[in-house]
């Protein structure tokens with residue numbers, strides 16, 4: 001039977017979260033979590049393969065203890081097993097250390113996998129690096145931004161859109177694919193399924209010690225990415241209102257913005273005849 005692993009991340013349900021200015025990471029504990037949208041599509045792709053060819057699906061996540069919720073939701077959607085990697089020492093990992101940790105767990109718990117499915121990116125950090133880095137860690141082929149999958153024996157046919165072209169690729173398994181949110185519309189788990197998943201589904205929890213992770217390859221300290229500063233750029237927009245007869249307004253417009261209009265249209269617009277006699281111009285700063 002085909003052995004599938006779906007890597008999924010719990011992300012905050014809101015986009016605006018406070019930052020820890022010391023570490024440059026999000027204070028995730030302040031928001032409710034949800035399954036990252038692209039991971040939901042990856043799980044749906046796995047469920048399609050299961051329906052067509054028969055498969056065993058392991059849902060895998062690294063995160064705080066509350067990340068267990070998305071594994072239970074995955075069970076309610078049809079995953080057969082959930083593995084949670086959770087340990088304070090794993091916190092603050094960048095994509096390099098995240099993929100290293102996921103790879104060690106896969107080698108320990110499901111080394112005989114056929115296919116790993118990931119979301120193409122997350123809604124909270126959006127680096128899109130974990131999938132490709134995980135393929136590198138495990139030394140298997142990887143294809144990112146897949147939209148359609150078709151299994152032919154032990155070969156996976158993948159379709160993806162790239163620079164306005166539709167590419168068809170083939171990959172021998174074992175391999176890894178990251179899925180976009182354009183296909184495999186995720187199903188809703190039934191209420192009964194959710195109830196069973198929260199009451200009954202066994203979730204395997206593994207710590208850094210269980211995975212025998214070396215300290216120098218675990219968590220924030222081991223992460224080579226240092227976020228120096230995170231801030232929301234101040235929106236500086238100036239509204240200018242031109243009033244008066246059409247010709248006067250047009251003239252004033254060219255007088256003020258001829259340079260920029262010319263640059264946008266590839267023409268010299270400064271030569272336009274203008275006379276701003278009766279035109280009223282008022283400007284106000286907007287935050």
Ligand SMILES: Cc1cc2nc3c(=O)[nH]c(=O)nc-3n(C[C@H](O)[C@H](O)[C@H](O)COP(=O)(O)OP(=O)(O)OC[C@H]3O[C@@H](n4cnc5c(N)ncnc54)[C@H](O)[C@@H]3O)c2cc1C
Nearest residue numbers: 007008009062094095118119121122125126127128129130
């Ligand atoms: C603003 C900001 C900027 C950041 N910039 C960087 C950066 O430039 N480089 C860097 O290395 N880190 C960066 N990080 C850290 C990053 O959040 C973590 O590395 C995170 O654990 C994984 O990265 P991601 O969410 O971007 O995953 P992505 O690579 O976008 O995720 C793709 C897929 O990988 C899988 N996946 C990702 N995380 C997990 C997980 N924890 N468990 C299971 N599967 C998972 C899922 O299938 C997911 O859909 C940044 C964080 C923030 C908040």
